[in-house]
Amino acid sequence: MSSIFLSHTSLDKPFVEKLARDLKRIGINVWFDKWEIKIGESITWRIEEGIRENEYLGIVLSPEALGSEWVKSELGAAWVKQMQLRKVFVIPIYYRDCDIPLFLSDRKFADFRTNYEQGFGELASIFGIEETEAITQDNWRKFTKSRKVDWKKYKIKEFEDLVTTLVDRAIDYNWSTWVGGTANEYSITLHTVTGTGKKSISIKLVGDNNAYMATLQYAYNPNHLRASDFDLYLGNSVDACDEFVWRQMESFKREHGTSNKKSEHSTHRFSKGNEIHEAAIEMIRKFNWYKGDKL
Numbered sequence: 001m002s003s004i005f006l007s008h009t010s011l012d013k014p015f016v017e018k019l020a021r022d023l024k025r026i027g028i029n030v031w032f033d034k035w036e037i038k039i040g041e042s043i044t045w046r047i048e049e050g051i052r053e054n055e056y057l058g059i060v061l062s063p064e065a066l067g068s069e070w071v072k073s074e075l076g077a078a079w080v081k082q083m084q085l086r087k088v089f090v091i092p093i094y095y096r097d098c099d100i101p102l103f104l105s106d107r108k109f110a111d112f113r114t115n116y117e118q119g120f121g122e123l124a125s126i127f128g129i130e131e132t133e134a135i136t137q138d139n140w141r142k143f144t145k146s147r148k149v150d151w152k153k154y155k156i157k158e159f160e161d162l163v164t165t166l167v168d169r170a171i172d173y174n175w176s177t178w179v180g181g182t183a184n185e186y187s188i189t190l191h192t193v194t195g196t197g198k199k200s201i202s203i204k205l206v207g208d209n210n211a212y213m214a215t216l217q218y219a220y221n222p223n224h225l226r227a228s229d230f231d232l233y234l235g236n237s238v239d240a241c242d243e244f245v246w247r248q249m250e251s252f253k254r255e256h257g258t259s260n261k262k263s264e265h266s267t268h269r270f271s272k273g274n275e276i277h278e279a280a281i282e283m284i285r286k287f288n289w290y291k292g293d294k295l
Helices: 010-025 044-054 069-085 116-126 153-173 238-256 275-286
Strands: 005-009 028-029 056-061 090-094 178-180 187-193 196-208 213-215 232-235
Touching: 005 010, 005 275, 010 028, 010 116, 010 187, 044 238, 069 116, 069 238, 090 116, 153 178, 153 187, 187 238, 196 238, 213 238, 232 238
Parallel strands: 005 028, 005 056, 056 090
Antiparallel strands: 178 187, 187 196, 196 213, 213 232
16 A cells, blocks of 8 residues: 655645545555654654655645755655665645745646646556546545546435435434425425424535535425525535534424424435436346346
8 A cells, every 4th residue: 555754834734634634535544744743752753754664755845845944854854765765755746836846846746736636636646546546435526527437426325325314313303304306406305393383404415516505495395496595505515414404403493392293204316317227237137147248
């Protein structure tokens, strides 16, 4: 498994931490000082150990990084290792505009200056990881403009996780749910009625930016809502949606109590095109001893 030591200035730490997490998700071992250096440990010794034990040193290039004595020291140690190994060891990670040192100017680098996803793809390719290998359930949004990977299956899986999470939440609070169909794809409404009030929460995964948007406009079926009704930004995660729903349900419960009517749930997915036909073929293949393609 490939490994990399990330050399950077403290000013760039938010970017570096995000990069470190994304690299770990695609199977790269990452040495990131925030994770590796514990209280009471020698910073100098741990850094030297990290440079010595990792396959690559990625230097995050920015004006401040090139003026940092720590970065210069790490780069110097890495350069010595590179000369000893007689192989490429230092990887320039171009984060913000700066003058690249001459001894790095002829190196293949990952350019993050204008597009994080593009830069990440370039960095992954240095490790021999193609786009099809780099995509995960957590980062599929980075690949929505790529024609090389099937990112839509990750989108579908995430929405399935959302529906499962929110329906379980609704059952706990005795709310009803309805998942949208072709009229409002990737949407779900949770609603309830008590003796003193009624409320609904609708959430939709919006196609333009693949973010979750919500509306509190009352409806029991999300297909009755317009796209423009979804005007509350929730974020890009199932957890963010679940927390929003939980807060809304708790607030309603404190004021109006819980419905006495048994909740109902419509969660079936409407098929598109020949999905049912393809699923049937796959089921037939599963229960067939012959796994070739000539019959």
